Amino acid sequence: MNRMRLSNWFWLAVIAIPLAVFVVWASVTNPRQFVSTLLNGVTLAALYFLVASGFTLVFGLMRNVNLAHGSLYLFGAYMGWVVGDATDDWFLAVAVGFASAALVGFLLQVSIFRFMQGQELRQTMVTIGLSIVLADLMLWWFGGEIYSFDPPRAIFKSIPMIVVGKYPTYRIVVLAIAIVIGLVLWWFLNRTKVGMMIRAGVDDRQMLAASGVNVQRVFAITFAIGAGLAGLAGVIGGTALSVSPGEDTRYLMASLVVVIVGGMGSIPGAAVGALLIGLAEQFGLAYAPTYGVVFTFLIMVLVLAFRPTGILGRRSA
């Protein structure tokens, strides 16, 4: 741990120097494209962070790899769309997206997962089964159509931006929401009693239970928040792009990679991972279209090769 070996610096240089060369080259030859790609990457990262933070929160505490996280994303998006369509209130849609997914998450934890505590693999299998059933039920009910939201005019215009000229306001709004959610999560985990219990549970579940805390309640709350974040991201991401079947896989994949890269169970790790993956995806798309996904994969391979628990992951895992 204390000896940062020479080879590590060597590998860092191998990665950093070409990256620096690329940045200089791209920003000199076509600053407009570079900056807009950068902005796109950061705002996509914001969306990924929203999805992945819930995933990593649940995983950190309960060791439950919730592979139905993408389905909760899609579920929240559909529920938000239904309400948004009926009331024309986008903010209400966001709230409903959060609440409906949180409710489903709560019910799942209380009715299924609490009975298989510690059986990690079985829980994962159950979430896989649930994701198949949920995806098909939603396809049945909502069909294959593409739904899009109708957000307030004020946040759906464009604002002036350096170099690029104009930039969609909504993407900046997503970034702001992600930052706010990140800060709220930080505050919740570090400054509230429940948050402290969650952190204590991440460190040592049995000790927490032994000190008289109702662990099941903490689990239920965490699962509800984690699922709710997926639903919230569903409405926000659905507004940025659209809501359609298949999005569940896409965002499940995104949160998986983000969490693997950033470190499993760590919220700051999710932020770092989201930033890396979001940027890699957008730069890949802009500069090497057919191989965009290879960059994401390469980042994952590199991180796993050098830090198997992720960039900010902890060793114990």
Add this chain to the structure above:
Amino acid sequence: MSAAQWRRAMNTGAGRNAWSRPPRAPAASTAAIASVPDQAPAGFGAAVADALRAIGPRHVIVLLAVLVYPWVATPFFTYQIGGQAMALGLIALSLTFLGGYGGMVSLAQMSIAGLAGYMVAIVGVAGEAQGGASSLGWPWWIAVPIAIAIATLFATFTGWLSVRTEGIYTIMITLAIGVSFFYLVQQNYSIFGGHEGFNQVHAPMVFDIDFNKAVPYYYLALFWALAGYFFIKYLLRAPFGVALQGVRENARRMNALGFDVTAHRIAAYTVAGVLAAIGGVLMAWYNGRISPGSVGVGPMLDILIIAVLGGMRHPIGPFIGAILFVVVQNFAIDVIARERFNLVIGIVFLSIVLFSPDGLLGLWGYVRTHLAPGGVQPNRLSWRVGQTRRAPARTDNGGVQADR
């Protein structure tokens, strides 16, 4: 060192909260390891002798049944049900070997199979793909070994990547690898033919036998299914297989005994890769095409469903699971609309995971223990691994000893 760290350090093999469970019977695992030297030097001949001794009436009946099957079944049943189930079962067998005996549940097995299918199309003969990707058109006896070799290499790489992390992470990483592969073949037009993939990937004509026909294809798939089955049966009793099961039970102890845990795990991925690759070639021939749709998340999960449905405690499990899966797939249309197949299979999968973690084999074991008149002891499956009995079936962790 805190109590928690200490516990983890001492018990990585026994799961996070091992102390809340009854300790597993150490005698069984030690016996499994201790019995290696007795069997190993005897080699293949003794294994064959043992296998012959172990043949019971049910083995003969099953073998006769699968051999006679195409002569009583319609071509539809032979090809769509029988052939497909054998090919899918072979891919699922690779997962059973990895998951049930290596303790590593990999979701990327379908990607490995898919890569083999793609390679058969790219190196061998296939129709012109969209976007300029074309196949080399080499004969099948060059294309198939190349395809299997490349897919096995990919499997080894997948293993090398995913054994760096343990237990539950494996499932996440292999899922991520599989989905990356899916997006790669979908976006890449120059090699993989993009969205459409390759058409007209046909099984070859060998000695005037057209393996595209139902009965020859069935026997081809059956041959490889049986070969894979007996190979795994043999391997599980060979020193490597026993050591692998030791690694599953407790990696730390095996390490202390001088076994290279990482090497055993990666080798398990390689072995499973060969099986998956053969299954992948068979599946590509069965479908007559290979496209991103064959390696998407759905098919990846299908393999897991098949393996779990049958039960991961015995190599026959994936084939039972595959038969059930294919039957449901083909006949769900009669019960409920065809589009709702996923709902049906999802619910079946969920109920198996929730109520019978050992799959249909576990259900069968349960029925046997409860119907046998005072005979069989409860909680003991009659499936044997070699001569040593497995530790009592622990039904509390999804049928797979995932914890390490």
